[in-house]
Amino acid sequence: MDCGLFQERKFKERNWSAFPVEPSSLQAVLLTHAHLDHCGLLPKLVKEGFRGRVHCTAATAEIARYVLLDSARLQEEDAEFKQKRHEREGRAGRFPAAPLYTEEDAERALPLFSTVEYGERLELGSGLSAVFQEAGHILGSASVRIEFGENGRKRSVLYSGDVGRWDRPIIRDPAPAAESDYILMESTYGGSRHEDVGGIEAALAEAVVSTCRAGGNLLIPSFALERTQEVLYYLNRLLAADRIPHVLVFVDSPMAVSVTEVFLRHPGLFDEDMRRLLLTGHSPFQFPGLSMVRSAGESKAINRIRGTAVIIAGSGMCTGGRIKHHLANNIGRKESTILFVGYQAEGTLGREILSGAGQLRILGQSYRRRARVLKINGFSAHADQEELLRWLKGVREPPRRLFLTHGEPPAVEALAAAVQEHRAWAAYSPAYGETVNLD
Numbered sequence: 001m002d003c004g005l006f007q008e009r010k011f012k013e014r015n016w017s018a019f020p021v022e023p024s025s026l027q028a029v030l031l032t033h034a035h036l037d038h039c040g041l042l043p044k045l046v047k048e049g050f051r052g053r054v055h056c057t058a059a060t061a062e063i064a065r066y067v068l069l070d071s072a073r074l075q076e077e078d079a080e081f082k083q084k085r086h087e088r089e090g091r092a093g094r095f096p097a098a099p100l101y102t103e104e105d106a107e108r109a110l111p112l113f114s115t116v117e118y119g120e121r122l123e124l125g126s127g128l129s130a131v132f133q134e135a136g137h138i139l140g141s142a143s144v145r146i147e148f149g150e151n152g153r154k155r156s157v158l159y160s161g162d163v164g165r166w167d168r169p170i171i172r173d174p175a176p177a178a179e180s181d182y183i184l185m186e187s188t189y190g191g192s193r194h195e196d197v198g199g200i201e202a203a204l205a206e207a208v209v210s211t212c213r214a215g216g217n218l219l220i221p222s223f224a225l226e227r228t229q230e231v232l233y234y235l236n237r238l239l240a241a242d243r244i245p246h247v248l249v250f251v252d253s254p255m256a257v258s259v260t261e262v263f264l265r266h267p268g269l270f271d272e273d274m275r276r277l278l279l280t281g282h283s284p285f286q287f288p289g290l291s292m293v294r295s296a297g298e299s300k301a302i303n304r305i306r307g308t309a310v311i312i313a314g315s316g317m318c319t320g321g322r323i324k325h326h327l328a329n330n331i332g333r334k335e336s337t338i339l340f341v342g343y344q345a346e347g348t349l350g351r352e353i354l355s356g357a358g359q360l361r362i363l364g365q366s367y368r369r370r371a372r373v374l375k376i377n378g379f380s381a382h383a384d385q386e387e388l389l390r391w392l393k394g395v396r397e398p399p400r401r402l403f404l405t406h407g408e409p410p411a412v413e414a415l416a417a418a419v420q421e422h423r424a425w426a427a428y429s430p431a432y433g434e435t436v437n438l439d
């Protein structure tokens with residue numbers, strides 16, 4: 001199940017350690033979705049001998065392709081950067097300056113992908129089968145239920161993957177958990193409650209209208225996958241309802257453009273609202289004034305536009321990508337606005353801007369911040385505590401065991417307490433690397 005890359009600084013070392021099982025001994029990987037923390041070590045697995053199949057939905061396979069190639073490029077750039085720094089400082093680092101994997105390694109992983117439909121029973125041999133269910137997290141995301149064992153002694157394991165949310169734009173709601181002997185459930189926001197989403201549209205409208213009035217640009221740093229498409233969805237709705245002026249909107253990120261094309265290829269994965277919207281001829285991904293920008297030349301041309309443009313560019317935390325150029329051009333203009341729509345981790349440029357720093361270094365130059373800075377909360381692709389419990393409601397019989405994974409200790413503890421309170425089930429959080437017998 002999954003083969004993710006550790007992105008947290010404190011766990012990065014794990015990316016370099018040996019896999020807990022010999023890669024060549026594995027026959028298959030079942031991949032829940034295309035986020036890097038679920039698929040990002042597949043190129044390394046292949047590099048170290050895996051020759052089996054990677055089973056996932058078609059949308060996941062298409063998105064994972066861009067995610068893995070992009071990750072490989074970043075790994076190579078990082079290694080090069082580290083190498084140069086070590087040479088300059090005349091020392092060796094803790095990790096090798098070689099990339100974790102290269103673009104070539106990522107390319108080699110792609111032919112191993114094999115697609116499966118939601119609800120289809122995938123026979124994996126030796127009496128083992130798997131069924132993928134909608135997880136409602138990002139396009140193509142799934143929870144996976146595995147059955148194994150002989151007649152009379154069958155067992156099932158349900159692996160939640162990342163559980164999404166109900167009534168979110170574009171994609172469908174999560175399918176409730178299915179009755180299973182063992183359940184592994186994510187707990188990322190197991191201790192939280194998300195804000196009401198009702199405020200998103202009003203806040204976005206206000207940001208566009210006031211930036212238009214001031215005559216500056218509206219910059220929205222955004223991740224290429226899901227968040228960018230959600231922002232487009234809301235902008236399109238506001239335009240259709242005449243709640244904002246007809247501004248030019250640019251998605252200035254080759255990866256976001258590619259991922260948006262994957263969305264367009266899979267209208268079958270959209271929810272009712274989105275399908276109705278498309279039937280009336282209002283596509284959030286193809287509306288008047290919207291430009292999808294791939295080339296660097298077109299990207300530079302955006303800076304010459306007079307009047308207001310909405311510019312959506314990566315990276316989401318301003319740590320790289322084209323958003324940096326747009327920030328350099330706009331951060332010193334009091335008529336421009338920088339609008340954050342996602343979490344800004346400590347130590348990132350995004351966090352620095354959001355925390356109100358007056359002087360900022362962008363692309364090697366120092367800028368005085370005069371632009372307005374805003375943040376919209378409420379965008380999240382992860383279920384909160386209430387939604388995780390809602391997902392679990394699909395299960396009536398207590399499972400033989402319930403495992404909580406994928407969360408910081410306080411989130412795991414809070415969710416375990418909530419499950420105890422609402423279902424009277426004991427949940428267990430295994431340690432990293434712990435082995436548990438499923439008997």
Ligand SMILES: [Zn+2]
Binds near residue numbers: 038
């Ligand atoms: Zn995810």
